[in-house]
Amino acid sequence: MTEQIDVIVIGAGAAGLMCAATAAGRGRRVVVLDHARKPGRKILMSGGGRCNFTHLHSGPEHFLSANPRFCISALRRYPPAAFLELVERHGVAYEEREPGRLFCRESARPILDLLLSEGRQAGVELRMGTGVRSVQATAEGFAVATPTGTLHAEALVVATGGLSIPRMGASGLGYAIARQFGLPVQPTRPALVPLTLPEHLRRPIGDLAGISVPVRVRCAEAEFSDDLLITHHGLSGPAALQASSYWQPEVPLSLDWLPGVALHDELAEARRRRSKRALHRCLEAHLPRRLARVLCDLEGWSGPLQGFSNRGLEAVAQRLQEWRLTPAGTAGYAKAEVTAGGVDTDALSSRTLEAREVPGLHFVGEVVDVTGQLGGHNFQWAWSSGVAVGQAI
Known part of the structure; x- marks a missing residue:
C-alpha cells in the first residue's frame, strides 16, 4: 500500500x-x-x-x-x-x-x-x-x-x-x-547518569549506600550545588547526575563535602579549646557519622585535634573542600535520563x-x-x- x-x-x-x-x-x-x-x-x-x-x-x-x-x-x-x-x-x-x-x-x-x-x-x-x-x-x-x-x-x-x-x-x-x-x-x-566508583573506593564508599549529603561538585567548566546520593556502585543524586553530563573519562571531579562551612576556623577553634575529640567526631557536626569516619580513614587522619598543627588543619579543610575523585565510568545508557551529543x-x-x-x-x-x-x-x-x-x- x-x-x-x-x-x-x-x-x-x-x-x-x-x-x-x-x-x-x-x-x-x-x-x-x-x-x-x-x-x-x-x-x-x-x-x-x-x-x-x-x-x-x-x-x-x-x-x-x-x-x-x-x-x-x-x-x-x-x-x-x-x-x-x-x-x-x-x-x-x-x-x-x-x-x-x-x-x-x-x-x-x-x-x-x-x-x-x-x-x-x-x-x-x-x-x-x-x-x-x-x-x-x-x-x-x-x-x-x-x-x-x-x-x-x-x-x-x-x-x-x-x-x-x-x-x-x-x-x-x-x-x-x-x-x-x-x-x-x-x-x-550517557548524560544525567550515575557515576561509578574506581575499584579502590568501591568498598569504603559503596558501603555507605543510602547516605545523601549536600555538596558542591565541579567538573570541567561546570559547578553544581545539590544533594549527592551514595549507592553501592557509585554516586547518584542531583549533584552527580548534573556533573555526569560534563564528565569525560579520566577527568577528576572536585567535591566540596562541606559547602559553606568555614571548616578550618571551626577546627582551629576546637583545638584552642583543647578539645580531646578525634577529628572524625568534629566532622560529625556536618556529616553523617559513617561518612566522616570513612573520609578520615581514607586520608589517614587519626587521633585528637591536639595532634594536628595549624598547617595540618588547613590541609584537612582544603582536602575535604576540594576532594578529588576520578570516576571509573558511568552507569551507561540503561540508567541515563538523556543522551548527550x-x-x-x-x-x-x-x-x-x-x-x-x-x-x-x-x-x-x-x-x-x-x-x-x-x-x-x-x-x-x-x-x-x-x-x-x-x-x-
Whole structure:
C-alpha cells in the first residue's frame, strides 16, 4: 500500500507529539510512526512518575551543545510560559519544587493526555507498533517504508530520541537517518547518569549506600550545588547526575563535602579549646557519622585535634573542600535520563531545525546535539523544538 500525506513524524515522544500537533493545527495531514506499542512512555516514567515538565527559567545557559547558542531561537519563540499556559488550559494540576521546577501534582499522565488531546483535535494520526524499514529521498520529498506499506510526504521529522533507557525502545535510528543524508553526528554519551566508583573506593564508599549529603561538585567548566546520593556502585543524586553530563573519562571531579562551612576556623577553634575529640567526631557536626569516619580513614587522619598543627588543619579543610575523585565510568545508557551529543547543529537551521542541505528533513528533541541540565530543561527543549518545526513544515 502506498499513501501520500503532508508530514511524517518518526517518534511518538514529547518532541514528536508536540511537533505533530503543531503542524496538524496548521492544516497539515500528519502521521506519527513509532515502533513502540504506546506513545510517550518516557514522559510517564520521568520525574519519578510526576514529570518535571519544564523549568520556568530555562535558558541557553542550561544546555550543553557544541553550539551553545543554537537553542536560543526555539526557546525564545516558545518559552516555558507558553507551555505552562497550555498546561493550565488543560487543567493539569502542578506544583513548583525548588525554584522554577514544575512537576505534575499527582502523575505524569495528564501531560501525555494533553499532547494526545491536542493532536487528536488537530487530526494527527498515530500509528503505534509500526517500525521504519527504510527512508528514501524522492522527487517530491521522502518515502518511508513500514511493514504495512510506504508513506510519501514532502516533510519528514525525525523525533526518535537518543540511546537512553534501551528497555523502553531507544535506538540509534535517528542518527542513522542523519548519516544516511550526509549530516554529521556529534559523538554520543550517557548524560544525567550515575557515576561509578574506581575499584579502590568501591568498598569504603559503596558501603555507605543510602547516605545523601549536600555538596558542591565541579567538573570541567561546570559547578553544581545539590544533594549527592551514595549507592553501592557509585554516586547518584542531583549533584552527580548534573556533573555526569560534563564528565569525560579520566577527568577528576572536585567535591566540596562541606559547602559553606568555614571548616578550618571551626577546627582551629576546637583545638584552642583543647578539645580531646578525634577529628572524625568534629566532622560529625556536618556529616553523617559513617561518612566522616570513612573520609578520615581514607586520608589517614587519626587521633585528637591536639595532634594536628595549624598547617595540618588547613590541609584537612582544603582536602575535604576540594576532594578529588576520578570516576571509573558511568552507569551507561540503561540508567541515563538523556543522551548527550547527537545530530550536529551546524547542519541544521536554528529557526526551523531543517537540514541545510536536505530540504524538508527536520530533527527535533533529544536526537539533536542539545542536552539540558537536570530540572525540566530537556522537556522544555522538546516543546520548543517541536513547535519550531511544527510551525515551519
